[in-house]
Amino acid sequence: MYSILDIESTGGKYNEEGIMEIAIHKFDGHKVVDQFMSLINPEREIQPFVTKLTGINNKMLRTAPKFHEVAKRIVEITEGTVIVAHNAQFDYRILRTEFRRLGYDFQRKTLCTVDLSKKLLPEAESHSLGKLVRSLGIPMSDRHRANGDAIATLKLFKMLLDKDSDKSIVKEVIREETQGELSPTQLDIVLELPSETGVYYMHDKDGEIIFLGKTKNAKKRVNQHFTNVGQLARKLQKETKKVTFERTGSELLAILKEYQELQRTRPRHNQIAKKKLFSHVINFHKNGTPHTVLEIAKRKFKKQQHLRFNGVPSAKSFLTRISEEFEICPASLGLEADCPRSKNGCSQGCTDITDTVEYNFKVQRAFEKYKLLNKTLVILDKGRKLGEQSFILLKEGQLKGFGFVELNHQINNIHILESIITPMASDENTAFILESYLRKNSRLKVLELTPTA
Numbered sequence: 001m002y003s004i005l006d007i008e009s010t011g012g013k014y015n016e017e018g019i020m021e022i023a024i025h026k027f028d029g030h031k032v033v034d035q036f037m038s039l040i041n042p043e044r045e046i047q048p049f050v051t052k053l054t055g056i057n058n059k060m061l062r063t064a065p066k067f068h069e070v071a072k073r074i075v076e077i078t079e080g081t082v083i084v085a086h087n088a089q090f091d092y093r094i095l096r097t098e099f100r101r102l103g104y105d106f107q108r109k110t111l112c113t114v115d116l117s118k119k120l121l122p123e124a125e126s127h128s129l130g131k132l133v134r135s136l137g138i139p140m141s142d143r144h145r146a147n148g149d150a151i152a153t154l155k156l157f158k159m160l161l162d163k164d165s166d167k168s169i170v171k172e173v174i175r176e177e178t179q180g181e182l183s184p185t186q187l188d189i190v191l192e193l194p195s196e197t198g199v200y201y202m203h204d205k206d207g208e209i210i211f212l213g214k215t216k217n218a219k220k221r222v223n224q225h226f227t228n229v230g231q232l233a234r235k236l237q238k239e240t241k242k243v244t245f246e247r248t249g250s251e252l253l254a255i256l257k258e259y260q261e262l263q264r265t266r267p268r269h270n271q272i273a274k275k276k277l278f279s280h281v282i283n284f285h286k287n288g289t290p291h292t293v294l295e296i297a298k299r300k301f302k303k304q305q306h307l308r309f310n311g312v313p314s315a316k317s318f319l320t321r322i323s324e325e326f327e328i329c330p331a332s333l334g335l336e337a338d339c340p341r342s343k344n345g346c347s348q349g350c351t352d353i354t355d356t357v358e359y360n361f362k363v364q365r366a367f368e369k370y371k372l373l374n375k376t377l378v379i380l381d382k383g384r385k386l387g388e389q390s391f392i393l394l395k396e397g398q399l400k401g402f403g404f405v406e407l408n409h410q411i412n413n414i415h416i417l418e419s420i421i422t423p424m425a426s427d428e429n430t431a432f433i434l435e436s437y438l439r440k441n442s443r444l445k446v447l448e449l450t451p452t453a
Contacts, residue, residue, distance in 0.1 A: 001026065001027070001028055001029075001080060001081040001082070002026070002027045002028075002029070002081055002082050002083075002084045002111070002157070003024050003025070003026055003027070003077060003078040003081040003082070003083050003084065003108075004024065004025040004026075004027055004084045004085070004150055004153055004154040004157060005022070005023070005024050005078075005083050005084065005085045005088075005091055005095075005150065005153075006022070006023050006085060006086070006091065006146045006147070006149040006150035006153060007019055007021070007022050007085075007090075007091045007094055007095065007146060008020055008021040008022075008050075008054050008056065008144070008145065008146050009042075009050070009094050010042050010044055010045070010046045010047060010050060011046065011047030011049065011050040012044070012047055013195050013219070014190065014195060014219045014220055014223060015097055015191070016044075017094055017097070018040075018042030018043065018044045018067075018098070019040050019042060019067060019094060019095070019098055020039065020040055020041075020042045020046060020056055020061055020064075021037075021038070021039050021040060021054075021056060021145065021146040022036075022037065022038060022040060022070075022074070022146055023035075023036070023037040023146035023147040023149075023150035023151075024036045024037070024074065024077050024078065024150070025150055025151070025154050026077055026078075026081065027084075027154060027157070029161065032154070034077055035077075036070075036073055036074070036077050037146060037147045037150075038064070038065060038070055039056070039060065039061055039064040039065075040061070040064055040065060040066065040067055040070065041061045041062065041063075041064040041065065041066045041067075042061065042067070043066060045058060046058055046061075053144050054144045054145060055144075055145070056145075067098050067101075067102070068102055071098075071099065071102060071104070074095075075104075075106070078108055081108065082108065082109045082110065082111050082174055083095075083108045083109070083110045083111070084110075084111045084112075084113060084153065084157055085110070085112065085113070085153060086112070086113045086114055086129045086149070086153045086156070087112060087114055088110040088111060088112035088113075088114075088175075089110075089112060089227055092108070092110050093227075109174055109175060110174070110175045111170065111173055111174045111175070112173065112175075113129075113153055113156055113157055113160065114127050115173045115229075116157075116160050116164075116169065116170065116173050117132060117156070117160060119169050119172070119173060120160050120163045120164055120169060121160075121163075129149060129152060129153065129156070130143060132156065133152050133155070133156055136156070136159060138152060138155045138156060138159070139155075140152045175229075182223070182226050182227065185241070186226045186237070186240075189222065189226075189240075189242070189243050190219055190222055190223045190226065191219075193218045193219040193222055193243060193245055194218055194219060194245065194247070195217045195218065195219045195220065196217070196218060196245075196247055196249075196384075197215065197216045197217075197247070197248055197249060197250065197251055197254055197382070198214070198215065198218060198245055198246050198247040198248045198249075198254055198257075199212060199213070199214050199215075199245070199246050199248065199254055199257045199258055199261060200212065200213060200215060200218050200221065200222060200243055200244070200245045200246075201243065201244045201245070201246075201261075202222075202225070202236060202240045202242075202243050202267075202269075203240065203241060203242040203243070203244065204239045204240065204241060205239075205241045207242070209265050209267045210236070210239055210240065210267050210268055210269050211225075211236055211240075211267050211269040211270055212258065212261055212262065212265065212267055212270065213258060213270075214251075214254035214255050214257065214258035215254070216251060216254075218245045222243055225237070225240075226240075232269060235269055236269065247384040248384070248390060249381065249382040249383045249384045249385075249388070249390050249404075250381035250382050250383075250390040250392075251381075252379065252381060252392065252433075252434075252437045252441070252444070253381065253390050253392060253402055255433055255437065256392070256399075256402070256424065256430060256433055256434075257402075259277075259429060259430065259433060260424055260425060260430075263425075276299055276428060276429060276432070277310065277429045277432050277433070278299060278308040278309055278310050278428075278429075278432040278436075279298065279299060279309070279310055279311055280296055280297065280298055280299060280308075280309045280310075280311060280312055280314075280315050281296075281297055281298075281299050281306035281307060281308050281309065281315075282294055282295065282296055282297075282306060282307045282309065282315055282318065282319070283295045283297055283306050284306065284363070284367050290356045291356045291359055291360055292359070292360050292363045292364065294319065294333055294334070294363065295334075296309075296312060296315045296316070296319075296334070307367075307370060307371060307435060308428070308431065308432040308435055308436070309436070310432075310436070314436075316335065318370075318439065319333045319334070319335055320335060322366040322370075323335065325366070326362045326363075326365060326366050327362070328359070328362050328363065328366075332359065370435070370438070370439060371435075372394060372397050372431060372434060372435055373397045374396055374397045375394060375396070375397055375448060376394060376395050376396055376414070376448065376449045376450065377393075377394050377446055377447060377448045377449060378391050378392070378393050378394075378411060378414075378417060378446070378447050378449060379391065379392040379394075379434075379438070379444055379445075379446050380411065380444065380445040380446070380447070381444055381445075383404050383406075384404065387406055388404050388405070388406050389404065389405055389406070389411070390402065390403070390404050391403055391404070391405060391411065391417065392434075393414075393417050393418070393421055394434070395414075395418075397431075398426040399424050399425070399426035399430045399431070399434065400418070400421060400423065400424070400426070401421030401422050401423040401424045402421060402422055402424060403417065403420045403421045403422060405417075405420075411447065412447065412449070414449045414450070
């Protein structure tokens, strides 16, 4: 017997969320034999992004029953069943948290249709509920509402049950009542972590760092390590006795620190890249012609002036971007398929680049905007607290370090910045990290400075 469940929560900090809508369909493997659905007054504010996603607002919930008023019904309808949900780990945690607030230890076996679909439909492009049911031709309505998502999950589960004819896969992915639950020590560790951006370090009983990573939400990420299944998760759950965290405020700074800390500490459970993080470059050169040639090449064939990419598609995407941004014909950048005139021959002669001066000027502007080579600049981003900014300093194209400032006059003074930075090593991987992040995040403030002697 199964209880197909979906919960809509208020959002908020880990273990401070509340249930605002629930739908349960009791399913015997052939038909629905009971069902329960209700809005719930969570007795806390709904996060604005949740209201935008679900359409549920605080006013709608004022007269809804509170959780303690529906708790007995939830216990009864799920008694003796396996709870089935899409991302069951989340729904089960939220449900157990609400019952824990009432002093009741709610325990049920669970089955996640994400895990089940990955086993039975490994070729699916996406295993998110919306995309998966759409690809399977399953009708869906009231997306991001409890009953709409529960019905879609039920239809998906029926299809997966039929596909798993001997039910061996279903048995394999069913979790026991306490599997995925945090131990008292793990719960203490997670509760002490902030929901902030930075780098976390997982330590063993001797204090040695066994795993580290960057994250935008330390509490959520470490909780995932403690509740995930898989070989790495089991090792971390068994060996981790303490987690420390260093706030950065800036995601870019967290990425750089993760890379450098991995090289320095080399934790035994991290996979540490021995090679370059990028595989291809776009070279800028003349190659015996009057016009500048942009060439995508493997990194080992790079020339001095280049931009780094983690594959040909990424490099082509960048060429498409500068084609639009700087009004350069795609065909002249080797993107004939993207040029609306290339099929009939380019009427403006772009592929022959007849206006060499204009073409070279546009390419040079694009290269100057996105290159880091020989530049001295400071990248400003969020700080660790209100009123503070983080900064990353590059001098003549080389990463020098990072720091935090509160006063605007400090930002433009390279002497002050150099005196307060925490040094960082510079190599081609850090250059790639910086280039690729800046290409994707134009919101960051970048100031070019005059280098000192």
